[in-house]
Amino acid sequence: MRTQPVFMTFKKDDIINFVVLMTLAFIIIPMTVKTDYWYTSILIPWLCLSLAAIGQQIVMGYTGQLALGAAGFMAAGAFACFNLVLRVPDLPFVGALALSGLIAAAFGILFGLPSLRVRGIYLMVATLASQFFIIWMIDKFGWFKNYDTSGIITTQDIVIFGKSLTSPMEMFFVLVVIVTVLTLLAMNMARGSTGRRWMAVRDMDIAAESMGISLLRTKLQAFAISAFYCGVAGALFAFTYLKSLEPVAFDIKLSFKILFMVILGGLGTINGAFIGAAFILLFPVVLNTVGNNVFHGSIDATIISATEQVVFGVLIIVFMIYEPLGMAKLWDSIKQRLFGRNSKESEAPVDQADVGKQGS
Amino acid sequence: MTEKRRFPIGDSILELSNISLSFGGVKAITDTSFKVRTHEIRAIIGPNGAGKSSLLNCINGIYKPQEGTITFKGEVLSKINPNFIARKGISRTFQNLALFKRMSVLDNILVGRRLHETASFIEVALQLPKAKREEKQNREKSEEIIEFLEIQGIRDTLVGKLPYGLQKKVELGRALATGAEVLLLDEPMAGMNVEEKREMCRFILKVNDELGTTMILIEHDMGVVMDISDSVVVLDYGKIIADGPPDEVRSNQNVIDAYLGVAHD
Numbered sequence A: 001m002r003t004q005p006v007f008m009t010f011k012k013d014d015i016i017n018f019v020v021l022m023t024l025a026f027i028i029i030p031m032t033v034k035t036d037y038w039y040t041s042i043l044i045p046w047l048c049l050s051l052a053a054i055g056q057q058i059v060m061g062y063t064g065q066l067a068l069g070a071a072g073f074m075a076a077g078a079f080a081c082f083n084l085v086l087r088v089p090d091l092p093f094v095g096a097l098a099l100s101g102l103i104a105a106a107f108g109i110l111f112g113l114p115s116l117r118v119r120g121i122y123l124m125v126a127t128l129a130s131q132f133f134i135i136w137m138i139d140k141f142g143w144f145k146n147y148d149t150s151g152i153i154t155t156q157d158i159v160i161f162g163k164s165l166t167s168p169m170e171m172f173f174v175l176v177v178i179v180t181v182l183t184l185l186a187m188n189m190a191r192g193s194t195g196r197r198w199m200a201v202r203d204m205d206i207a208a209e210s211m212g213i214s215l216l217r218t219k220l221q222a223f224a225i226s227a228f229y230c231g232v233a234g235a236l237f238a239f240t241y242l243k244s245l246e247p248v249a250f251d252i253k254l255s256f257k258i259l260f261m262v263i264l265g266g267l268g269t270i271n272g273a274f275i276g277a278a279f280i281l282l283f284p285v286v287l288n289t290v291g292n293n294v295f296h297g298s299i300d301a302t303i304i305s306a307t308e309q310v311v312f313g314v315l316i317i318v319f320m321i322y323e324p325l326g327m328a329k330l331w332d333s334i335k336q337r338l339f340g341r342n343s344k345e346s347e348a349p350v351d352q353a354d355v356g357k358q359g360s
Numbered sequence B: 001m002t003e004k005r006r007f008p009i010g011d012s013i014l015e016l017s018n019i020s021l022s023f024g025g026v027k028a029i030t031d032t033s034f035k036v037r038t039h040e041i042r043a044i045i046g047p048n049g050a051g052k053s054s055l056l057n058c059i060n061g062i063y064k065p066q067e068g069t070i071t072f073k074g075e076v077l078s079k080i081n082p083n084f085i086a087r088k089g090i091s092r093t094f095q096n097l098a099l100f101k102r103m104s105v106l107d108n109i110l111v112g113r114r115l116h117e118t119a120s121f122i123e124v125a126l127q128l129p130k131a132k133r134e135e136k137q138n139r140e141k142s143e144e145i146i147e148f149l150e151i152q153g154i155r156d157t158l159v160g161k162l163p164y165g166l167q168k169k170v171e172l173g174r175a176l177a178t179g180a181e182v183l184l185l186d187e188p189m190a191g192m193n194v195e196e197k198r199e200m201c202r203f204i205l206k207v208n209d210e211l212g213t214t215m216i217l218i219e220h221d222m223g224v225v226m227d228i229s230d231s232v233v234v235l236d237y238g239k240i241i242a243d244g245p246p247d248e249v250r251s252n253q254n255v256i257d258a259y260l261g262v263a264h265d
C-alpha cells in the first residue's frame, strides 16, 4: 500500500534525489573538481546535451514519434539566441534563451505536421528534412549569421544580472540552475495529465482518441515542447560549450547522438536522458584514456574510434531488443538491490491472490 | 431484474437510421436502423462477422458509414471522429483490448478522466493550483473505480503484464472513468470463465443501476444476454433480423435459424 498522498507529483525519493544532486552540483563538484577540463569538456556539454535529450525523450520516448532532427532545432535555438542577443541589447540573456526556445518550438510544430500522416521510419525521414531545411536556411540567408563571411561566429558573452560569466565553473552553475528548472518542469508534465496523453497516443492512438484526446493537438504539442527543449539546449550548447556558431556543429551526426542517448538511457524516462548523455559523452573519453594509458599508444587511434562505433551499435541493438527502458532501468535495479527501495519506474508486485483468482 | 429501477428506461437517446457501411466490396452493414433508450442495457448479438463491431465503430466514429445518420440526444452527429463522439458523452471498450500497455493500471484509468481535465500543459508544468486540484480530483475518482472493480492489488502494475481477464476489467474501468452517459462494450466477457463472467455482469448491472448509464453490449453468451439485457438486436450478414425484448428474440424463428442454430462455444 502507498504511504504518501497519491496526488503529489513529487515523492520522498525525488526530494532525496534532488537534495543529493544539488549538493553534488554546488558543493562537492566545485570543491573537488579544480581543472577546467572537466567543466569545459565534460560537465558543460553533458548538461546541454541532457537537455536536448529530454526534448528527444518527450517526442520519442513519451509520445512514440520516431523523430530525428534534434540538432536542427538546436541550431534554430542557437542562431535565434545569437541574433536576439545581438539585435535586442536590452533583452536579458535568460529572456533571449526562452525566446530562442519558442522560436525552435515554432519549427517543431511545422516539422511535426508530417506526424499526423506518417509514422515509424517514414516519419524519421520526414523529420530529417527539418534538419536539412534549418541548416540550409541559416546558410542561405546571411542575416542569420550577421553577414559574417569567416564561417565561424564567436558567441557573445553571457551576461546574468549585469555580470559577464567568465570562468567555466560559473557557467556550470548557471547551467545547473537552468537545466534543473527545465527538468522539473518536464517531470511535472511527464507525470501529470500532459504526459499521460503523450503516452496514451504512443501506446494506442485509437483508444486515446476514443477517450477524447486529440491526436493532432497532442502530437504537435509534444513536437513543440520537444523543440523548445532542444532549442534552449542548442543555445546553451553554443554559448557555454562551443563558444562559436557554425551550422556544421549541428549536423545529422549530433541528431543521431541525441537519439542514441535516449535509446541507451531508456525510452520514456527523464532520468534516462541524463544517463544516456553521460554515457555517450564519457564512453569515448574512457576508451581513449584506456587506449593511451593501458596500451601506451600502441593501439592506433582509428581502431579506438572504430571500437567506439561498434560498441555503440551493439549496445543500441541489445537495448532495443532486451531492455527498452535502457540504462535508467538498470540503474533502478541496482539501486533497488543496494538500498531495497522501489522507485517509480519499477513495477509494483502483482497481487498474487488477485491474479491466481483469474486463473490466467 | 428488479421491478423498480432507480433509473427507469426512458425515451430514445441514440438512434441509428439507415446505416450502411462497406469495405471495398464487402458489405459489413446494410441499411440498419434501431433505437437505444436511456438507461437501458441494449445487447447486440449475431454470428461472427455479422457486423456487430463495425456498428459500434460507426457509433463511436472510428468508421464512417457511407449512408445513414446517427442521432444522439436529438442531435444528428455531424463530425464523425472518436474524439468528437467522446466529447458528446459516449465511451467504449474494444473487442481486442486497446489498453495503454506501457502505462500502469491507474494511469490507464486516469486517461479515461481526460475530458475532466482542463489545465493546460503550462499549468501542469508549473503545478499551478488548477492543475493540482484537477489532478487530485481525478485521482480520487480513479481510485474509486479501482476499488469498485476490486483491482487495488494491481493499481501500479503495467497493464501489458496483466492476464487477459484483468485487462478486460481495466478497460471497463477506463471507460467508466470517463463518466460517459452511454457505454459501448464490445464483448466485455469474451474469453472469461463462468466466475469471471458473473463478476463482470455484476459490475455492468451495478453501474447501470447506480449511475443509470446506458449500455450497448455485444455478447456471444446467450445466457448472459438473456440475464442482463433489456432489449436485443440481432444482426446477421449486416442486417437486422430481429429486435425486441430478450424472450421475444429467443423464440423468433429467424433468430433460431440464423444464430441459435449455429453452435457457439
Ligand SMILES: Nc1ncnc2c1ncn2[C@@H]1O[C@H](COP(=O)(O)OP(=O)(O)OP(=O)(O)O)[C@@H](O)[C@H]1O
Pocket: B023, B026, B027, B028, B046, B047, B048, B049, B050, B051, B052, B053, B054, B055, B095
Ligand atoms: N477494417 C475493416 N476492413 C475490412 N473489412 C472489415 C473491417 N472491419 C470489419 N470488416 C469486415 O466487416 C464484416 C463485419 O465485421 P465485424 O468485425 O463488424 O463483425 P462482428 O459481428 O463484430 O464479428 P465477431 O463476432 O467475430 O466480432 C466482416 O466481414 C469483416 O471482415
Ligand SMILES: [Mg+2]
Pocket: B052, B053, B054, B095
Ligand atoms: Mg466483433
